Amino acid sequence: MTDSRHEKPRRPTLQDVADRVGTSKMTISRYLRDPRLVAEATQAQIAAVMAELGYIPSRVPDMLANAKSRAIGVLLPSLSNQVFASVVRGIERVTQPAGYHCLYAHYGYDMEREERQIEQLLSFHVDALILSETVHSARTLRMLEVAAIPLVEIMETPDSPLDLAVGLDHAAAAQAMVDAMLARGKRHIAYLAARMDRRTLLRADGYRQAMIKAGLTPLIVQTDAPSDFTLGGTLLREARRQLPQLDGVFCTNDDIAAGALLAAQAAGLHVPGELAVAGCNALDIGQALTPRLASIVTPREAIGELAARLLLRRLAGETVTPAVHDLGFAIDTGGSI
Amino acid sequence: MTDSRHEKPRRPTLQDVADRVGTSKMTISRYLRDPRLVAEATQAQIAAVMAELGYIPSRVPDMLANAKSRAIGVLLPSLSNQVFASVVRGIERVTQPAGYHCLYAHYGYDMEREERQIEQLLSFHVDALILSETVHSARTLRMLEVAAIPLVEIMETPDSPLDLAVGLDHAAAAQAMVDAMLARGKRHIAYLAARMDRRTLLRADGYRQAMIKAGLTPLIVQTDAPSDFTLGGTLLREARRQLPQLDGVFCTNDDIAAGALLAAQAAGLHVPGELAVAGCNALDIGQALTPRLASIVTPREAIGELAARLLLRRLAGETVTPAVHDLGFAIDTGGSI
DNA sequence: TTGTAAGCGTTATCAA
DNA sequence: TTGATAACGCTTACAA
Numbered sequence: 001m002t003d004s005r006h007e008k009p010r011r012p013t014l015q016d017v018a019d020r021v022g023t024s025k026m027t028i029s030r031y032l033r034d035p036r037l038v039a040e041a042t043q044a045q046i047a048a049v050m051a052e053l054g055y056i057p058s059r060v061p062d063m064l065a066n067a068k069s070r071a072i073g074v075l076l077p078s079l080s081n082q083v084f085a086s087v088v089r090g091i092e093r094v095t096q097p098a099g100y101h102c103l104y105a106h107y108g109y110d111m112e113r114e115e116r117q118i119e120q121l122l123s124f125h126v127d128a129l130i131l132s133e134t135v136h137s138a139r140t141l142r143m144l145e146v147a148a149i150p151l152v153e154i155m156e157t158p159d160s161p162l163d164l165a166v167g168l169d170h171a172a173a174a175q176a177m178v179d180a181m182l183a184r185g186k187r188h189i190a191y192l193a194a195r196m197d198r199r200t201l202l203r204a205d206g207y208r209q210a211m212i213k214a215g216l217t218p219l220i221v222q223t224d225a226p227s228d229f230t231l232g233g234t235l236l237r238e239a240r241r242q243l244p245q246l247d248g249v250f251c252t253n254d255d256i257a258a259g260a261l262l263a264a265q266a267a268g269l270h271v272p273g274e275l276a277v278a279g280c281n282a283l284d285i286g287q288a289l290t291p292r293l294a295s296i297v298t299p300r301e302a303i304g305e306l307a308a309r310l311l312l313r314r315l316a317g318e319t320v321t322p323a324v325h326d327l328g329f330a331i332d333t334g335g336s337i
Numbered sequence: 338m339t340d341s342r343h344e345k346p347r348r349p350t351l352q353d354v355a356d357r358v359g360t361s362k363m364t365i366s367r368y369l370r371d372p373r374l375v376a377e378a379t380q381a382q383i384a385a386v387m388a389e390l391g392y393i394p395s396r397v398p399d400m401l402a403n404a405k406s407r408a409i410g411v412l413l414p415s416l417s418n419q420v421f422a423s424v425v426r427g428i429e430r431v432t433q434p435a436g437y438h439c440l441y442a443h444y445g446y447d448m449e450r451e452e453r454q455i456e457q458l459l460s461f462h463v464d465a466l467i468l469s470e471t472v473h474s475a476r477t478l479r480m481l482e483v484a485a486i487p488l489v490e491i492m493e494t495p496d497s498p499l500d501l502a503v504g505l506d507h508a509a510a511a512q513a514m515v516d517a518m519l520a521r522g523k524r525h526i527a528y529l530a531a532r533m534d535r536r537t538l539l540r541a542d543g544y545r546q547a548m549i550k551a552g553l554t555p556l557i558v559q560t561d562a563p564s565d566f567t568l569g570g571t572l573l574r575e576a577r578r579q580l581p582q583l584d585g586v587f588c589t590n591d592d593i594a595a596g597a598l599l600a601a602q603a604a605g606l607h608v609p610g611e612l613a614v615a616g617c618n619a620l621d622i623g624q625a626l627t628p629r630l631a632s633i634v635t636p637r638e639a640i641g642e643l644a645a646r647l648l649l650r651r652l653a654g655e656t657v658t659p660a661v662h663d664l665g666f667a668i669d670t671g672g673s674i
Numbered sequence: 675t676t677g678t679a680a681g682c683g684t685t686a687t688c689a690a
Numbered sequence: 691t692t693g694a695t696a697a698c699g700c701t702t703a704c705a706a
Contacts, residue, residue, distance in 0.1 A: 080422030
């Protein structure tokens with residue numbers, strides 16, 4: 001960095017550019033919107049001064065004047081979740097070409113933290129919000145009502161969405177996977193759960209229904225700890241302790257499932273012969289395992305893309321129906337069940 | 338009362354609150370800063386009206402008036418990288434209690450995308466920036482110079498930082514790991530690289546030096562594709578094709594390493610007997626493998642924490658020295674080398 | 675083609 | 691303890 005820090009470090013404004021060009025800031029403003037709006041002779045001068053000063057536009061005045069930021073707030077449960085990396089890819093495929101900037105916030109599956117993050121994003125006057133939950137605090141609901149901006153709740157298919165929703169039926173997906181395991185003759189299947197967020201609970205419902213429908217007793221082994229690979233091994237050991245004849249585990253996600261599969265193999269169990277293992281989300285790790293991990297294939301990128309598309313239509317003033325979109329799922333039986 | 342006859346619902350401002358309380362907006366502003374600054378009788382009234390209207394503060398006017406947002410921009414190479422999840426944890430441990438909000442942007446290890454994202458964050462008037470690269474485009478450098486805000490470049494230890502830097506010596510870390518593999522008698526070690534970002538290249542340097550120092554010929558198997566687990570298997574197969582007597586792979590990260598280890602075992606190779614495998618970052622996946630994955634332990638959370646701490650000191654007007662902090666690394670030999 | 679004035683929501687400053 | 695005023699940077703509406 002150079003001497004520019006000697007004087008009061010104020011970044012250049014339109015007025016600064018105008019002063020050097022010897023015109024008014026309106027001319028510069030026009031030039032920025034469309035260079036052809038100003039005289040040709042002036043265009044070159046403005047361009048030169050802009051480059052010289054390194055002018056950076058500010059969207060703050062526009063936020064103030066029009067309560068518009070051309071930014072979309074995106075709430076993610078966690079920044080390290082592969083699942084949401086795909087969702088974000090889908091979102092940006094739509095928002096970027098439309099000239100919208102995404103502001104990301106994460107809340108660690110915590111409702112109060114979600115509330116604070118939403119407040120922050122609203123204080124930046126985001127034009128719309130994408131939420132990764134369907135349950136919110138009372139104060140969050142109030143803020144969203146007052147802000148009156150378009151919203152999409154993603155991942156699930158709530159009965160009464162705040163505004164719009166794009167997701168899939170996690171209970172049905174879980175049930176389908178457990179059914180597939182049962183169809184292969186497994187009888188003593190446990191559900192390995194972590195973090196106990198809402199979608200983990202929805203999958204627990206699906207698991208429970210499938211087991212009960214088959215006349216079997218559900219066994220849920222759970223922890224509040226966040227998911228990781230080693231936790232899969234820990235939960236598997238606990239499940240075997242509680243149910244020695246265990247012959248299958250349906251896991252709330254692929255990290256837990258991969259950890260369980262690796263731990264089972266390390267303990268000398270044959271997968272799927274002695275133990276079937278299934279996960280959720282069909283992440284890459286499942287493809288690197290031998291046998292390949294059975295998993296629920298979720299349309300994450302499509303969810304992000306549709307959510308963003310619906311939001312842009314709402315921002316353009318369109319009425320969007322239906323409010324809730326179910327993008328479905330598929331079952332990849334891999335080689336582990 | 339606000340005249341709401343001809344305007345569509347607008348979110349309440351301080352003036353709206355003031356009108357209902359029957360006072361001026363300055364009183365409300367004071368109440369928000371510290372309730373004791375207003376008469377006790379008024380406090381209760383204000384609280385009631387605030388709750389009724391669901392007032393949401395706006396930081397936009399303050400951004401405009403003081404060019405201060407109390408927000409710190411954080412540039413992440415990718416949103417799905419576990420490594421940066423730890424870094425972010427370290428950052429927020431410091432920024433949250435200090436009342437700063439973090440705005441995250443990601444650029445997929447792409448310099449031009451970094452440029453656009455920095456421009457966006459600057460247009461929101463972030464008070465400081467955390468960058469995850471040490472090499473930037475000319476226009477980025479210009480914008481950062483003009484913005485004249487505190488900066489930290491994290492992860493590496495650049496010779497001439499833009500402002501501040503907190504990281505570690507990736508070449509030295511790679512060299513140490515390869516030395517450990519050589520010390521265990523391995524001679525035909527390849528480096529498996531992906532995405533070819535700067536830190537991958539720095540580790541390649543360290544690998545190359547260790548091999549040459551040992552009088553051995555380096556073999557780098559690389560791809561521009563982003564890392565994932567299956568890619569580790571692909572790169573391993575290519576390395577064995579090029580070097581049939583291969584007896585070790587040092588991988589640019591743990592995803593590649595885990596994939597290579599799993600593929601080796603699937604091919605019937607004994608790890609580490611027939612093939613040593615080492616990664617970088619000591620992520621949880623390595624602990625779930627059998628044998629446990631050898632890896633470079635990087636102080637990610639500490640990097641984030643120190644970066645944020647230095648930034649806050651700069652924002653408080655302090656002069657911070659030294660400019661560059663090397664937080665070191667450790668070698669976990671696990672059971673795979 | 676270019677310029678002027680007003681206004682967006684908040685806080686610092688000064689006045690009462 | 692409270693209020694009036696100005697200022698921040700830009701765009702819209704209107705004027706020249």
